[in-house]
Amino acid sequence: MNHAMTTTTTPAEAAPAAEAPLHLTTEAPRTLSFSDQAAFWANLGVSLIGFSSAAVILIPTGYSPLPVPASLLALALGTVVGMMMTALAGVVGTRTGAPAMAVLRGLFGTKLSWLPSLANIFQLIGWGVYEITVIVQGVDAMPHTHGIPRPLVVLAAGALCTSMAIWPLAVLRVLRKYVTGAVAVAMLYFTVQLLRNPIPHQTGTSWSGFFPAVDAALALSVSFLPMAADYMRHARSSRQAGGAAVLGYSITQFWCYAIGIVALLQAPDADVFHTMLGVTAGWLFFLVLVLRESDQSFANVYSTAMSIQNLLPRVDRRILAGGVGALVTVIALFVHDLGGFANFLGLIGSVFVPLAAVLGVDYFLGRGRQGRWDLTERSPARPAMLLPWALGFVVYQVLNPGSVDWWAHGWMHVQDWLHVHPGWWASASLYSFAAAALATGAIVALDRRRTA
Numbered sequence: 387m388n389h390a391m392t393t394t395t396t397p398a399e400a401a402p403a404a405e406a407p408l409h410l411t412t413e414a415p416r417t418l419s420f421s422d423q424a425a426f427w428a429n430l431g432v433s434l435i436g437f438s439s440a441a442v443i444l445i446p447t448g449y450s451p452l453p454v455p456a457s458l459l460a461l462a463l464g465t466v467v468g469m470m471m472t473a474l475a476g477v478v479g480t481r482t483g484a485p486a487m488a489v490l491r492g493l494f495g496t497k498l499s500w501l502p503s504l505a506n507i508f509q510l511i512g513w514g515v516y517e518i519t520v521i522v523q524g525v526d527a528m529p530h531t532h533g534i535p536r537p538l539v540v541l542a543a544g545a546l547c548t549s550m551a552i553w554p555l556a557v558l559r560v561l562r563k564y565v566t567g568a569v570a571v572a573m574l575y576f577t578v579q580l581l582r583n584p585i586p587h588q589t590g591t592s593w594s595g596f597f598p599a600v601d602a603a604l605a606l607s608v609s610f611l612p613m614a615a616d617y618m619r620h621a622r623s624s625r626q627a628g629g630a631a632v633l634g635y636s637i638t639q640f641w642c643y644a645i646g647i648v649a650l651l652q653a654p655d656a657d658v659f660h661t662m663l664g665v666t667a668g669w670l671f672f673l674v675l676v677l678r679e680s681d682q683s684f685a686n687v688y689s690t691a692m693s694i695q696n697l698l699p700r701v702d703r704r705i706l707a708g709g710v711g712a713l714v715t716v717i718a719l720f721v722h723d724l725g726g727f728a729n730f731l732g733l734i735g736s737v738f739v740p741l742a743a744v745l746g747v748d749y750f751l752g753r754g755r756q757g758r759w760d761l762t763e764r765s766p767a768r769p770a771m772l773l774p775w776a777l778g779f780v781v782y783q784v785l786n787p788g789s790v791d792w793w794a795h796g797w798m799h800v801q802d803w804l805h806v807h808p809g810w811w812a813s814a815s816l817y818s819f820a821a822a823a824l825a826t827g828a829i830v831a832l833d834r835r836r837t838a
């Protein structure tokens with residue numbers, strides 16, 4: 387297999403405090419332990435977004451509320467399966483040593499890998515802006531910081547996440563040593579405080595929205611797919627990297643959304659931040675969660691820089707991260723609206739779920755397994771691999787077109803034309819993954835026959 391993106395440091399030489407290489411052409415140091423990675427993923431799984439958007443799991447758009455056991459089951463299933471897809475893509479980074487978008491050179495060829503890289507740059511800038519806006523909302527909700535001018539908070543959050551993106555591996559070590567414990571204590575505190583109050587009896591529930599809820603939870607886990615390898619390439623073994631990601635992230639995402647679901651049931655009309663801040667000394671533990679939101683912002687900025695490096699391999703990643711951080715901060719100064727989150731999730735799921743399938747099948751069963759993946763700058767185009775990805779996207783959209791009117795109506799015509807009308811059985815994620823995996827399997831089989 388040709389992994390010749392690399393030229394200098396070898397894993398054996400890397401000092402424990404080594405930083406991520408500055409250029410794409412330098413080999414990644416393998417310094418992250420299981421606990422570094424589990425702590426990082428556990429931090430990504432906790433999010434203020436999780437508390438405030440638990441409704442996408444409890445009351446899937448267009449469906450009746452789920453009974454609590456159904457929503458918890460959907461949450462667990464979607465979280466774990468989505469994270470397994472993310473880990474599958476990340477592990478390819480561990481094995482090849484390449485960041486997430488450079489991995490796609492093996493699948494699509496270098497020039498074609500620019501297509502998902504550009505899409506990823508776009509969506510990660512979106513996430514970066516979103517996360518800064520979430521931090522601003524968190525700060526604004528707290529009594530002691532309410533009233534600080536918004537631009538000041540945006541600039542502080544932007545400066546923090548940009549600085550973190552300059553020293554990514556050092557940040558991961560700091561998260562493990564100092565942040566994860568504090569976050570766990572805060573989560574435990576809110577869990578105990580909320581559960582001291584009764585959970586009201588639900589009425590008008592139904593399981594009909596079970597799979598759309600699975601899709602929503604899965605889409606959140608899988609939203610980290612296009613950045614996983616940026617961190618997992620620094621792991622010492624694939625098993626360790628995959629295990630740390632699935633375990634760390636699944637536990638905390640489940641926990642975080644479960645707290646959000648309880649808060650929503652107890653005060654359906656209240657802002658969940660205010661419910662949390664309403665408990666004794668809630669502001670102190672809430673502050674911990676607001677500060678830790680910066681790790682998601684940092685990951686978005688760093689991974690955007692790494693995606694740009696797939697296009698500009700010789701530009702110092704610190705310059706790229708500085709530019710991306712500044713851009714995200716400036717946009718966040720003007721963006722206030724966080725609406726459309728559920729639809730954004732659907733779009734993300736429909737793009738990345740089939741991509742995980744195509745990548746996994748081709749790497750583990752196809753050309754990757756045969757040692758024929760080429761990650762160099764001259765890696766030839768493989769346009770055929772776009773087909774199973776596109777098929778998976780279509781299957782997802784047919785089964786779960788979201789609720790943006792013009793877009794959903796278009797897909798409803800396709801549903802009529804195909805005589806496919808999604809019911810309770812329709813998990814867009816699982817069918818999309820299966821369709822893309824089977825189609826890739828067919829291409830792999832044809833390729834083998836041709837080259838035999």
Ligand SMILES: O=c1cc[nH]c(=O)[nH]1
Pocket residue numbers: 513514517606609610613682683686
């Ligand atoms: O900030 C976030 C949150 C979810 N997924 C991302 O890629 N970024």
